Amino acid sequence: MNIKYYFIPLFILFFYLLACKKATVSNPTITPYSPSISFQHPTGFPDPVYTFDSNEVTNIRFRLGKFLFFDPILSSDSTVSCAACHAQSHGFADHNIPFSKGVGGQFGNRNAPPIFNAAWMPEFFWDGRVHRLDDFSMGPITNPIEMNETSVHVIKKLNRNTYYRKHFKLAYGVDSITELSLRRALSQYMSMLISSNSKYDQYLAGKINLSTSELNGLSIFTSNCATCHKPPLFTDFSFRNNGLDTVFLDQGRAAYTKNNSDIGKFKVPTLRNIELTYPYMHDGRYIGLMDVINHYSTGIHPSATLDKSIATNLKLSTTDKKDLLKFLFTLTDYTLISDTLVAEPKR
Ligand code: HEC
Ligand code: HEC
Structure with missing residues (x-):
């Protein structure tokens, strides 16, 4: 017998195995609970409050x-x-x-x-x-x-x-x-x-440096803002009166608690992505971030519930104001706003 006929069964076996392999690939088990996405806990962030009870990520x-x-x-x-x-x-x-x-x-x-x-x-x-x-x-x-x-x-x-x-x-x-x-x-x-991927986060991770101005801004921030806007989330989630008014049209937290000691207190907002989310404050009264900085620098209004930590105007120099602004810009997270995972789905 010609030697090439010995290969025929081998060829058949080869194609049979290939077909079997293909069959399993084109018919994957359809699992609705695919493990391919999960909640990512950024380094340095505290434990999340949301526990995913009966709602584990799938x-x-x-x-x-x-x-x-x-x-x-x-x-x-x-x-x-x-x-x-x-x-x-x-x-x-x-x-x-x-x-x-x-x-x-x-x-x-x-x-x-x-x-x-x-x-x-x-x-x-x-x-x-x-x-x-x-x-x-x-x-x-x-x-x-x-x-x-x-x-x-x-x-x-x-x-x-x-x-x-x-x-x-x-x-x-x-x-x-x-x-x-x-x-x-x-x-x-x-x-x-x-x-969790702003320029500030990349600086913390040692991937990039901040400029001298940004570093000065960070130090002004740490001394004057960070008790309420506490890193890494840039809020301590407390309710405070930051001196916007003496008489409050919107009673803030008191509208919910009915407690006079809460008049004019609002949830401390995060400052992450603050460059993108103008206008500012619960009523959007300030269009620019420099308006907000000027508020803390010279515009604090006294009232019974004003937070003690900002009872006096900061009176920042022009350079310090500019540097603080530059630091606030380092909190913009371009990953978040371009992430296709969370973007509008195609229908
Ligand atoms: C018409 C505009 C509008 C729509 C639509 C809207 N929101 Fe809001 N959302 C607001 C406003 C304004 C507030 C703040 C209200 C307040 O504090 O009294 C808010 C607050 C929130 C907050 C609280 C954030 C914080 O820091 O406390 C969450 C979470 C939220 N919205 C999610 C949603 C979800 C989910 C939907 C859809 C089911 C939704 N919103 C639809 C305007 C809107
Ligand atoms: C005593 C606590 C406290 C301190 C200190 C403080 N803030 Fe605030 N900040 C708040 C509260 C509360 C609000 C929301 C007030 C409102 O809307 O009525 C706020 C709002 C803001 C907003 C607007 C956020 C938004 O989403 O509208 C910016 C920006 C801001 N603060 C920056 C700063 C900077 C910069 C400093 C330091 C110079 C600072 N804050 C110091 C409590 C504080």
């Missing part, structure tokens, strides 16, 4: 939360999504307007804060009236001047939608979408919005 839950966050279906006339007021390009605050526009073009009376690093927030809103991320999302959905929906109606709308029915089933195992699963999906997306 691909499908995160994607579902992201779809919901960008979908105006959550508002009564399907015109306003969460992202309409919390835009990635603006560090997940609103589009540089003092007050946000909700359903029917209505304006609210507080400036939309940025929502990255939400997993570390112990309390929510300028007055701290919500205490858990999972309890948060029905607030904006049912607020008449924001999304103006009702819990019952939004759940009905989602249940009529085959995409959402299928994905809630895959993500949370529910045959019929519930309010709890909606809140959890939105929490999952928000908890994954992490800002």
